[in-house]
Amino acid sequence: xxxxxxxxxxxxxxxxxxxxxxxxxxxxxxxxxxxxxxxxxxxxxxxxxxxxxxxxxxxxxxxxxxxxxxxxxxxxxxxxxxxxxxxxxxxxxxxxxxxxxxxxxxxxxxxxxxxxxxxxxxxxxxxxxxxxxxxxxxxxxxxxxxxxxxxxxxxxxxxxxxxxxxxxxxxxxxxxxxxxxxxxxxxxxxxxxxxxxxxxxxxxxxxxxxxxxxxxxxxxxxxxxxxxxxxxxxxxxxxxxxxxxxxxxxxxxxxxxxxxxxxxxxxxxxxxxxxxxxxxxxxxxxxxxxxxxxxxxxxxxxxxxxxxxxxxxxxxxxxxxxxxxxxxxxxxxxxxxxxxxxxxxxxxxxxxxxxxxxxxxxxxxxxxxxxxxxxxxxxxxxxxxxxxxxxxxxxxxxxxxxxxxxxxxxxxxxxxxxxxxxxxxxxxxxxxxxxxxxxxxxxxxxxxxxxxxxxxxxxxxxxxxxxxxxxxxxxxxxxxxxxxxxxxxxxxxxxxxxxxxxxxxxxxxxxxxxxxxxxxxxxxxxxxxxxxxxxxxxxxxxxxxxxxxxxxxxxxxxxxxxxxxxxxxxxxxxxxxxxxxxxxxxxxxxxxxxxxxxxxxxxxxxxxxxxxxxxxxxxxxxxxxxx
Numbered sequence: 164x165x166x167x168x169x170x171x172x173x174x175x176x177x178x179x180x181x182x183x184x185x186x187x188x189x190x191x192x193x194x195x196x197x198x199x200x201x202x203x204x205x206x207x208x209x210x211x212x213x214x215x216x217x218x219x220x221x222x223x224x225x226x227x228x229x230x231x232x233x234x235x236x237x238x239x240x241x242x243x244x245x246x247x248x249x250x251x252x253x254x255x256x257x258x259x260x261x262x263x264x265x266x267x268x269x270x271x272x273x274x275x276x277x278x279x280x281x282x283x284x285x286x287x288x289x290x291x292x293x294x295x296x297x298x299x300x301x302x303x304x305x306x307x308x309x310x311x312x313x314x315x316x317x318x319x320x321x322x323x324x325x326x327x328x329x330x331x332x333x334x335x336x337x338x339x340x341x342x343x344x345x346x347x348x349x350x351x352x353x354x355x356x357x358x359x360x361x362x363x364x365x366x367x368x369x370x371x372x373x374x375x376x377x378x379x380x381x382x383x384x385x386x387x388x389x390x391x392x393x394x395x396x397x398x399x400x401x402x403x404x405x406x407x408x409x410x411x412x413x414x415x416x417x418x419x420x421x422x423x424x425x426x427x428x429x430x431x432x433x434x435x436x437x438x439x440x441x442x443x444x445x446x447x448x449x450x451x452x453x454x455x456x457x458x459x460x461x462x463x464x465x466x467x468x469x470x471x472x473x474x475x476x477x478x479x480x481x482x483x484x485x486x487x488x489x490x491x492x493x494x495x496x497x498x499x500x501x502x503x504x505x506x507x508x509x510x511x512x513x514x515x516x517x518x519x520x521x522x523x524x525x526x527x528x529x530x531x532x533x534x535x536x537x538x539x540x541x542x543x544x545x546x547x548x549x550x551x552x553x554x555x556x557x558x559x560x561x562x563x564x565x566x567x568x569x570x571x572x573x574x575x576x577x578x579x580x581x582x583x584x585x586x587x588x589x590x591x592x593x594x595x596x597x598x599x600x601x602x603x604x605x606x607x608x609x610x611x612x613x614x615x616x617x618x619x620x621x622x623x624x625x626x627x628x629x630x631x632x633x634x635x636x637x638x639x640x641x642x643x644x645x646x647x648x649x650x651x652x653x654x655x656x657x658x659x660x661x662x663x664x665x666x667x668x669x670x671x672x673x674x675x676x677x678x679x680x681x682x683x684x685x686x687x688x689x690x691x692x693x694x695x696x697x698x699x700x701x702x703x704x705x706x707x708x709x710x711x712x713x714x715x716x717x718x719x720x721x722x723x724x725x726x727x728x729x730x731x732x733x734x735x736x737x738x739x740x741x742x743x744x745x746x747x748x749x750x751x752x753x754x755x756x757x758x759x760x761x762x763x764x765x766x767x768x769x770x771x772x773x774x775x776x777x778x779x780x781x782x783x784x785x786x787x788x789x790x
Contacts, residue, residue: 167306168312174364185211188314195515208363209364217520225247239273240271240273243619244625254274258285269623270290270620280358285372286354287351288378290348290352290607291623292613293613295343310343310500321345331562331727332567332575333575338604351607353371355368375603376589379589397534398652417441420455421662424531434462440526448668491512501726505725509718534644535644536598558600560719561719566717566720582599582603631644698720
């Protein structure tokens with residue numbers, strides 16, 4: 164975790180204006196950045212770079228800021244997958260020389276290179292590193308937190324309704340969208356370069372270098388190559404990605420081992436290369452813990468390995484519900500600048516400020532879905548949806564469509580349809596369009612490794628991603644890559660069935676448990692800004708009523724509305740009303756007793772219960788409405 168602000172002006176701004184901008188930034192940053200964090204500052208009267216990060220680097224050997232001779236490198240993330248033997252300043256010098264130093268990196272990773280009167284800022288090929296940009300009054304700026312960027316440029320943070328529309332329907336911000344108006348995320352492969360003019364001020368250029376489309380098209384072009392060659396490429400990419408982490412982190416690496424296929428393949432890759440990680444399994448779903456323990460037992464019996472393996476619940480009610488839902492939502496939004504998925508509201512409450520220390524390195528199995536047709540429609544579905552229909556259905560599932568405002572649903576459908584049209588323009592066909600959508604939307608913006616330094620996603624090694632697009636649709640449905648590589652690397656695991664997402668019940672907390680119903684009901688009474696208008700309030704109240712009556716409501720409705728309402732309280736001042744308790748009182752009020760019908764009304768109701776009577780009732784109603 165780190166905070167960076169970089170700004171470059173077209174002409175030297177007046178000193179009072181420059182000081183006011185920095186004062187706004189510093190006051191906003193103080194709300195989330197610990198005082199103990201290290202501080203690095205560079206700049207002059209027409210530019211500046213400020214970097215904050217934990218003082219203790221922990222086990223990491225790659226510094227956030229490194230200077231050698233005239234060149235300074237600011238690394239936003241860990242450069243997993245790159246040749247790092249010569250150090251950060253040498254990598255920055257290569258970037259300044261125009262090289263595509265990011266071609267083999269495992270996202271997220273961005274690099275800022277400074278050399279007196281010139282600079283270069285490179286986003287990773289997937290556009291996953293959280294570097295946002297904006298401009299105002301001749302000043303262009305880049306920052307790792309959009310709210311801080313808005314404070315620096317504009318003095319306030321207002322919601323970007325297009326971004327929040329995407330968040331509502333997808334569960335995350337899509338494409339380059341931001342939660343904050345006037346800011347956007349750097350695009351995949353985007354590079355910004357600048358040179359200082361002799362008279363002062365900076366000339367800036369922006370271009371797109373090696374990026375997602377290059378990775379995808381390169382892999383898709385390999386579909387005709389022999390299968391063994393494609394499997395070798397995938398295995399080599401995984402092995403190199405995993406091995407490249409160790410020179411960067413001098414301590415044991417943790418892997419979340421589930422009962423599923425993705426973490427098993429990563430574990431097999433590490434074990435085959437002689438590196439056994441520390442294993443942790445979330446056993447909220449008991450089947451996950453059972454299969455993970457079976458895998459570890461096989462390592463002991465067949466290979467004599469005794470890895471450290473811990474099982475624990477991730478969302479145990481006792482650990483979650485001790486903090487109220489509204490407070491959990493407020494902290495999650497504050498710590499991650501609104502960008503974490505609302506599904507994390509059923510996890511224990513996060514801290515209010517960024518951590519004092521750097522977390523140890525860990526590996527995650529995210530992105531393995533690209534190799535197994537995770538979002539594909541069921542084989543033989545009748546009627547079979549088009550790839551575009553399947554992709555829209557999967558991505559636009561943040562809330563049930565009946566719970567979203569119609570105009571929000573239409574706008575987001577148009578945006579995603581344009582992404583799919585772009586993928587077709589690249590030459591992709593069939594369900595590979597769905598995989599493209601999953602990569603550029605879900606993995607880029609939903610994956611939480613983008614926010615946590617040292618959480619490494621080996622399946623995002625560009626060689627592995629390319630290999631998944633070299634597989635056929637049928638091979639993905641058969642999980643060929645996973646099963647073939649596991650059988651090759653750790654054959655004793657090949658016969659252990661995978662646990663699916665639908666295997667067994669979960670013991671994790673539910674969003675409506677604890678004070679959940681009361682908290683959402685209160686938000687319905689108080690939060691009335693435009694953000695909450697992205698959802699239909701009657702749908703939220705209906706979900707609450709289901710929970711009150713003991714039924715399982717759709718958690719997406721309650722989670723998403725909570726996230727929108729809490730964001731509205733912060734970003735839409737003046738739209739929050741005083742609490743009344745009216746909604747909660749209405750929900751828990753005992754139902755009114757039904758008055759028995761008598762006379763002609765009772766007779767009419769009896770007639771309608773008969774088959775002929777119901778048909779007559781419908782016919783009469785149609786004629787009356789047709790008048």
